Amino acid sequence: MIITPQELHNWVSTGRSFIVADIRPEEQRYHFPISGLETIIATAENLPARKKDPLILICQFGVLTEELIFEKNLENAYSLLGGVQSWEAFQIDKLDLSRWSRQTILPEIGMSGQRKLQDSKITIVGIGGLGCPAAQTLAASGLGNLQLIDGDVVELSNLHRQPLYNKNEIGHAKVSVAYNSLQNLNDNLTVIAKEIHLDESNGQELLKDTDVIIDATDNIKTRQVIDRISKILGIPMVYGGLYRFEGQVAVLNHNGGPGYEDIFTPDPAGGDTCGEAGVLGMLPAIIGNIQALEAVKIIIDIKPSLSGKLLLYDGITHETNIINLGVKV
Amino acid sequence: MKVLVKCFSQVKYAIGSNELTVTLKPGSNSADLETMVREQSAGALDDVTLRTAVNKHYVIEPVLLEDGDEVAFIPPVQGG
Numbered sequence: 001m002i003i004t005p006q007e008l009h010n011w012v013s014t015g016r017s018f019i020v021a022d023i024r025p026e027e028q029r030y031h032f033p034i035s036g037l038e039t040i041i042a043t044a045e046n047l048p049a050r051k052k053d054p055l056i057l058i059c060q061f062g063v064l065t066e067e068l069i070f071e072k073n074l075e076n077a078y079s080l081l082g083g084v085q086s087w088e089a090f091q092i093d094k095l096d097l098s099r100w101s102r103q104t105i106l107p108e109i110g111m112s113g114q115r116k117l118q119d120s121k122i123t124i125v126g127i128g129g130l131g132c133p134a135a136q137t138l139a140a141s142g143l144g145n146l147q148l149i150d151g152d153v154v155e156l157s158n159l160h161r162q163p164l165y166n167k168n169e170i171g172h173a174k175v176s177v178a179y180n181s182l183q184n185l186n187d188n189l190t191v192i193a194k195e196i197h198l199d200e201s202n203g204q205e206l207l208k209d210t211d212v213i214i215d216a217t218d219n220i221k222t223r224q225v226i227d228r229i230s231k232i233l234g235i236p237m238v239y240g241g242l243y244r245f246e247g248q249v250a251v252l253n254h255n256g257g258p259g260y261e262d263i264f265t266p267d268p269a270g271g272d273t274c275g276e277a278g279v280l281g282m283l284p285a286i287i288g289n290i291q292a293l294e295a296v297k298i299i300i301d302i303k304p305s306l307s308g309k310l311l312l313y314d315g316i317t318h319e320t321n322i323i324n325l326g327v328k329v
Numbered sequence: 330m331k332v333l334v335k336c337f338s339q340v341k342y343a344i345g346s347n348e349l350t351v352t353l354k355p356g357s358n359s360a361d362l363e364t365m366v367r368e369q370s371a372g373a374l375d376d377v378t379l380r381t382a383v384n385k386h387y388v389i390e391p392v393l394l395e396d397g398d399e400v401a402f403i404p405p406v407q408g409g
Contacts, residue, residue, distance in 0.1 A: 130409045218409035242408030243338040263380060263387070264405045270339055270377030274408035284409070310387075312337055312403065314347065321335065323382045323401065 002066065003056060003078040004098045005090035012036065020056045021048050023068070024084070028060055032084050035091055044068050052076075059083050061105045062098070085111060095188075100142045113300040114142055118188065120299045121145035123210040125198050125226055127174045128152070129161040129274060129284030130240045131216035134292040136164065139182040141296060145190045146182065148175045149206055151197035161274075161281035198222060203229040212295045213237045216288065218273050220264075227252065227260035236298055236307070240291040244277050245315040247287035250325070251294050251307040258308060258325045283315050330355055330396035334366065340402045343373035353394060359383055360391035362400055377404045 003011075011018060021042035022029060029041070039058065040048050048055070055077040057065035062083035069077050080087060082101030089111045090096055097104065097114050104114045122138055124131045127150040138146055152174050154165040162174075169177045175193035182191050198206055198217075203225050207213055215226050215237055223239065230237035236254035240247065253259045274284075290311065297305050310323040334349050341347045344366065353362065359381050367374050381388050382401040394400065 126409050128409055216409050218407060220405060220407055240409065241406035243404075243406035244342070246338050246341075246406070248403075248406055265378060265380075268378040268405040270374075270404050272407060277408060279408055310403070312401075317347065319347075321337075321401065322385065323403070324386045326386065 001069070001078050002062070002081045004081045004096055005087045006094075006096040006098075008037075008056065008080060008087070009090065009094070018054045018056055019048055019050050020058060022058045023047075023065065024059055032060065032088070034058065034084055034087065037087075047074075054078060056080055058087070061085055062101050063105065089115075097142065103141070108302050109300060113302075116300050117142045117296065118144040120211045121147060121209065122212045122214060122295050122299075123147040123149060123207055124214040124216050125149045125222065126216035126218060127162075127164070127178050128158065128216065128218055129242065129279065129281075130288040130291060131214070132162045132164045132178070133285045133288035134214050134216060134240075134295075135178060135182055136185070137289055137292045138295065139185040139189050139191070141292075142186065143189060143296075145192065147192040147194065147206075147210060148178055148182075149194045149196060149198050150174045151195055157275070161279060161284050163285075198225065200225050200228075204233065207235060208233060210235060212298050214291050214295055215239045215260075216291065218275075220268060223260055224266075231259050238291045238294045238298075238306075240287045242274060242279055242284055242287060243272070244279060245283060247283055247290075247313045247315070249287060249290045249294065249306055249311040249313075250309060251298065251305050254298065254305070254307040263310060263325060280315065286315065287313065330357075330394070332362065332394055332396070332398045332400055334362065335399060335401040336366075337401065337403045338406050339374065339377050339404045340366065340370070340379065343370035356393070358391040358393050359388060359400055362394065363402060366402055374404075379404055 020037050020039045022039040023042050058080045059065045060083045062081050065079035082098035086098035103109050127148050154169045164178045164181045173195045175195045179191050179193040230253040237252045239250045239252050294306050308325050312321040336344050380403045
């Protein structure tokens, strides 16, 4: 069984009787002391004897203790989810981030990265094939604020590649349906749903206070509007596009890097929509998730990103090409 | 000299392959190669903007090609 920092805090507050065993090595205990808990020093081989009281096992990240309880089939024993890392973060502001312990254990993310995500706002323009998977994984990742902009309604032909919607929701506004699904994924998330098509007249107002824009649109005209506003506001844009079994991703207008217009000229021609060219449902899920990944990397400052590069993915061969957008004359 | 042409999206479907090896006269540049590819597409790329990358670097102006270069032709894609 597991116990979260919030639950353990409640046990402490209500005076419940339990034993806490810290199984970490001495060096780790020295560098990362536990606050607010009375602990017994133990090892995996030598756990404290007990009668009725529950046993809380603590390690640094909550992984070893989960394994220990499973391997020894310990009864009435709990592993502290996220370990000392999550417990100590909880002591700061009583924000329980332990559910993200499997990603905060990554040195590139840690608790500081998770807090950055919690404090950030990402806007997805277009909640279709690319926008649905991007929204789902961003909501689940612990993002604090997610704005969705789309003026379309759910159609039957959307369902094979837009897993936020089902057949009972045909005819409903996409952003309203997405709002309900995403809000249930994460209580710490604020979803802002804007049932409107973004254009030149409303774009700056809609995008002005966001940290990253995900371009998940299905037409070049709106993409160009997002590109211009992204450049004006100095907010990076994660571009994604699809053609049959292929996808493109780039981080644009980031730290002075190139924009969409720099890649495809001010007036590009060609490129059918998914409705015209066709698309297999898995492809937008792959590309949309790469866009979400790049957005998170921008917020947490994980490098290198796809800034100044164009990623080209082929779903038939699984070949990935990355083109350097630094211009060679 | 021989160069490898990488074809993406509409180019791949217009040419019928995601890559092909092309023999060029010495002194040919990337614009010459684009003209060849467009001719080979039998009109399918007439209304399509193509951007060019040589050895995985974007180029705006035509660049002289060398034996063994890899040249990619990348159109805009619209689907989302």
